[in-house]
Amino acid sequence: MWTETIQVEAPYNFDLVLDRLSLDPLQIIDFEKRTIKVPLYIEETPLIVQIQSIGHTDNPTFILQGERNEYKEKALERVKKVFHFHEPLAKIATHFQETDLQALFTEHRGTPIVLDFDYYSCLVRCIIHQQLNLSFAHTLTERYVKTFGFEIDGVPFFPTPERAAKLTVEELRDIQFSTRKAEYVIGLSQKIATGELHLKQLAEKTDTEIIDTLVKIRGIGNWTAENFLLFGVGRPDLFPVADIGIQRALQQLYNLPQKPTKEEMLKYSENWSPYLSYASLYLWRSTEKRSEKK
Structure with a gap:
């Protein structure tokens, strides 16, 4: 198990992200814990990364957790692109x-495009x-x-x-x-x-x-x-x-x-x-x- 804490440039409203994604019944979301479990394929290997918001719109901070340390960097790179962590809104x-x-x-305000x-x-x-x-x-x-x-x-x-x-x-x-x-x-x-x-x-x-x-x-x-x-x-x-x-x-x-x-x-x-x-x-x-x- 690996864990990574990342800071994203404000504004970024993760609660609105979860709100929109929750329209899809396939999404595994916990509103109280402010988490989503993301199914990814990294080098054709299926794995899950959990994203948890511990900040707010003007101080967006996230804890990411996943299995398989050998895929950590590629999983982080993919999650950052999917959730638009990589470019300021x-x-x-x-x-x-x-x-x-x-x-x-x-x-x-602060709603990103989520891929x-x-x-x-x-x-x-x-x-x-x-x-x-x-x-x-x-x-x-x-x-x-x-x-x-x-x-x-x-x-x-x-x-x-x-x-x-x-x-x-x-x-x-x-x-x-x-x-x-x-x-x-x-x-x-x-x-x-x-x-x-x-x-x-x-x-x-x-x-x-x-x-x-x-x-x-x-x-x-x-x-x-x-x-x-x-x-x-x-x-x-x-x-x-x-x-x-x-x-x-x-x-x-x-x-x-x-x-x-x-x-x-x-x-x-x-x-x-x-x-x-x-x-x-x-x-x-x-x-x-x-x-x-x-």
Whole structure:
């Protein structure tokens, strides 16, 4: 067992992080202890890192604990990227102070973008979530993981690509996947299991190269590719104009009679770059139900 205490540059509101992550039933969160248990793959080895907040928004301090000392440095590096410990949020918030999103950035001050814990699970999650309301998307994802994945100390892990590649459409239909969604998840998994697609290498490429590669895969369109860039790879300047949640948030923000057009969305967002990903997050956050688990 290893333990590491780290200090993060303020502001950083870990309670709001836990609040948003708690929308996902697969997250193992303890609000009283202010902890989350994070399932990671380090060099293809599944392991868990627990993060505990012992500070507050203006003095963010964390205790990280994990097994396997030989993987400590790589696990720390991954956690810092996933939870955006590595880059100050203050400069991002300052950027939005003179924009139409100023009130949102004040209300949700110190909320970072938290990445999916694994590239592959991010893509699978995006495929499952396609064209579903958020509540059922979470339910279906949980059902998939708990039926075909595995647990370590009560922490669920997605099925590996090798495991998912061997599933049948009928097995996934039994847990309420549509035929096409089942085919998409199995097909993606087969490409990764056979080595045709290398997500770690892909993540090093440009935004355009990543999108061009992913949209050639059956079941992956621009929405899924952009979400992978934002929540998988952590690119800072993504604004998925096809996302219904963002459309609704903008409709609410500007009191529009109907959802904005793509052209209107691009016009609104002109001065939000180079942090469009953060604009997206705070717009999503403005319409999400707050946790009642505290």
